[in-house]
Amino acid sequence: MKLALKVTPNARKNECLGWEDxxxxxxVLKLRIAAPPVEGKANKEIxxxxxxxxxxxxxxLEFFRGETGRLKxxxxxxxxxxxxxxLEFPK
Known part of the structure; x- marks a missing residue:
């Protein structure tokens, strides 16, 4: 199954914010990831x-597309x- 993500790197903490059109x-599932988008660190953290x-x-888990962009x-x-x-998401 393919899961579309919208990722924001350099966040204070890792968190899942819910679904977005x-x-x-x-x-897409919105994620905030604490790791920086340098040398694949954010992708490993995802x-x-x-x-x-x-x-x-x-x-x-395996990247299908978008390893270098925010949409993955x-x-x-x-x-x-x-x-x-x-899954339950913060309000």
Whole structure:
């Protein structure tokens, strides 16, 4: 399953802000990531954070597209899609 993300690096902490409609990518999950977008640090942190958030191993996550931009598409296991439906986001 492909998961579209809109990522803001250099945040104070890692957090998931919920869903947003994006004209380029459709429905995207908004993330703030504490790591800087330098030398792949933010991408590594995205994989680590999604792994914890979805309760799946890091090795089951893979970038499909957008490794150098804010809009990213990550390949996740189909079973993790059910976890996404039950996530609660800050108000």
């Amino acid at each position: 994006n004209p380029l990518a459709g429905r 994989i680590s954070y999604l792994s914890k958030l979805l309760g799946i191993p890091k090795s089951s 598409i990550v390949e996740i296991p189909d079973t993790a899609g059910k976890t996404l439906e039950h």
